[in-house]
Amino acid sequence: xxxxxxxxxxxxxxxxxxxxxxxxxxxxxxxxxxxxxxxxxxxxxxxxxxxxxxxxxxxxxxxxxxxxxxxxxxxxxxxxxxxxxxxxxxxxxxxxxxxxxxxxxxxxxxxxxxxxxx
Amino acid sequence: xxxxxxxxxxxxxxxxxxxxxxxxxxxxxxxxxxxxxxxxxxxxxxxxxxxxxxxxxxxxxxxxxxxxxxxxxxxxxxxxxxxxxxxxxxxxxxxxxxxxxxxxxxxxxxxxxxxxxxxxxxxxxxxxxxxxxxxxxxxxxxxxxxxxxxxxxxxxxxxxxxxxxxxxxxxxxxxxxxxxxxxxxxxxxxxxxxxxxxxxxxxxxxxxxxxxxxxxxxxxxxxxxxxxxxxxxxxxxxxxxxxxxxxxxxxxxxxxxxxxxxxxxxxxxxxxxxxxxxxxxxxxxxxxxxxxxxxxxxxxxxxxxxxxxxxxxxxxxxxxxxxxxxxxxxxxxxxxxxxxxxxxxxxxxxxxxxxxxxxxxxxxxxxxxxxxxxxxxxxxxxxxxxxxxxxxx
Numbered sequence: 001x002x003x004x005x006x007x008x009x010x011x012x013x014x015x016x017x018x019x020x021x022x023x024x025x026x027x028x029x030x031x032x033x034x035x036x037x038x039x040x041x042x043x044x045x046x047x048x049x050x051x052x053x054x055x056x057x058x059x060x061x062x063x064x065x066x067x068x069x070x071x072x073x074x075x076x077x078x079x080x081x082x083x084x085x086x087x088x089x090x091x092x093x094x095x096x097x098x099x100x101x102x103x104x105x106x107x108x109x110x111x112x113x114x115x116x117x118x
Numbered sequence: 119x120x121x122x123x124x125x126x127x128x129x130x131x132x133x134x135x136x137x138x139x140x141x142x143x144x145x146x147x148x149x150x151x152x153x154x155x156x157x158x159x160x161x162x163x164x165x166x167x168x169x170x171x172x173x174x175x176x177x178x179x180x181x182x183x184x185x186x187x188x189x190x191x192x193x194x195x196x197x198x199x200x201x202x203x204x205x206x207x208x209x210x211x212x213x214x215x216x217x218x219x220x221x222x223x224x225x226x227x228x229x230x231x232x233x234x235x236x237x238x239x240x241x242x243x244x245x246x247x248x249x250x251x252x253x254x255x256x257x258x259x260x261x262x263x264x265x266x267x268x269x270x271x272x273x274x275x276x277x278x279x280x281x282x283x284x285x286x287x288x289x290x291x292x293x294x295x296x297x298x299x300x301x302x303x304x305x306x307x308x309x310x311x312x313x314x315x316x317x318x319x320x321x322x323x324x325x326x327x328x329x330x331x332x333x334x335x336x337x338x339x340x341x342x343x344x345x346x347x348x349x350x351x352x353x354x355x356x357x358x359x360x361x362x363x364x365x366x367x368x369x370x371x372x373x374x375x376x377x378x379x380x381x382x383x384x385x386x387x388x389x390x391x392x393x394x395x396x397x398x399x400x401x402x403x404x405x406x407x408x409x410x411x412x413x414x415x416x417x418x419x420x421x422x423x424x425x426x427x428x429x430x431x432x433x434x435x436x437x438x439x440x441x442x443x444x445x446x447x448x449x450x451x452x453x454x455x456x457x458x459x460x461x462x463x464x465x466x467x468x469x470x471x472x473x474x475x476x477x478x479x480x481x482x483x484x485x486x487x488x489x490x491x492x493x494x495x496x497x498x499x500x501x502x503x504x505x506x507x508x509x510x511x
Contacts, residue, residue, distance in 0.1 A: 015405065022389070
């Protein structure tokens with residue numbers, strides 16, 4: 001084997017390393033344990049479908065905030081939802097048993113509840 | 119034999135040539151200016167290490183180019199079997215520089231099979247480079263503008279969750295870059311595939327030798343040849359070009375893999391929980407840094423060779439320089455962006471990154487019409503050669 005051949009083999013092997021690393025870390029990763037959450041008290045649907053809500057509740061809240069505070073449009077915060085974020089309590093009674101459980105698991109720090117009581 | 123029989127015999131055995139004088143002038147103007155000095159002594163064919171023994175080149179290509187036989191030249195695999203070792207050029211008694219003529223003919227071949235012909239010609243003029251930079255910048259700006267107008271960037275930002283996002287990235291988010299660069303890449307693939315199809319058909323139609331192997335087997339043999347760069351190793355005069363070419367292509371391959379990896383981060387299950395930007399010791403980061411350096415060193419080496427030893431590396435035309443310079447610009451601005459990021463020099467970093475993006479867009483715009491198209495055409499010609507047993511003594 002001539003010397004450029006050896007160098008080519010070495011560089012191809014090196015190129016495979018990151019991919020192997022990703023595959024191995026993926027395979028070795030333990031399945032994420034789901035935290036226990038308090039089930040909703042009222043048997044009604046949320047403001048958005050469950051999957052949407054699980055994935056995008058923060059985006060939903062931020063867009064709602066922008067609409068109310070910056071544009072003065074309150075059409076979504078009437079009736080059941082008149083209390084804004086505090087209306088979530090209608091179904092999810094305890095912040096400690098619902099919001100905080102996932103956020104603690106995911107190491108997400110919020111600034112919502114510095115001002116808003118829940 | 120009667121006169122009419124004689125005429126029929128002549129019509130059967132003789133081919134009426136249709137010379138294309140434009141071709142001659144284009145070749146003379148793009149690096150092959152010494153073509154007309156050729157006196158057909160065939161020293162070039164005798165010294166060539168890569169040519170086929172039964173129909174040797176480049177003597178016949180010199181004649182075809184002088185006569186302007188475009189059809190034969192454009193279906194000629196020998197153009198692409200040549201790796202411009204310049205053994206012919208250094209030994210030519212008339213200094214007709216066959217190596218440079220072959221390079222000019224390869225450029226003509228790329229233009230011949232390019233699909234919007236007018237665009238291809240325009241891209242290969244120096245002024246095209248300037249306009250392409252503007253077009254790419256405008257493309258990215260338009261995509262970013264549309265993205266903003268349809269509120270997609272707020273959606274995207276809300277989907278990425280609570281984290282710090284610089285104002286720059288809200289204007290130029292992941293989605294915009296994916297849309298612009300993936301569509302440019304697909305455009306390249308389509309144009310190259312169309313050219314490749316026509317080229318492969320012409321190769322088959324004008325082949326004088328029967329097919330010995332199956333297409334798949336010959337393609338496999340070709341990839342082996344490309345993998346080791348065996349043909350470069352058979353050169354005598356510019357044997358050294360093998361190393362910088364290896365550095366550049368394997369470096370670009372690694373960078374391309376990294377880009378694919380980063381682009382798919384959102385959907386790739388292997389990348390779940392990936393925090394971007396990657397840390398310095400992340401294997402992908404390490405590989406991309408090494409590859410960036412390999413590409414830079416390889417390109418600097420190529421430019422230095424052209425500068426210091428023009429006789430060995432062939433004459434440097436605009437298309438050579440445009441390719442080397444835009445690749446070098448991409449590598450250097452990429453490395454500069456990373457340095458400025460590490461140094462936290464924010465506005466400068468964004469400026470370097472913008473230049474980097476525009477340079478990549480430029481490269482993708484001109485790729486199927488540039489020297490880089492040899493990736494496809496040379497591979498096909500080598501596959502054809504493997505299939506027909508061409509070039510093997």
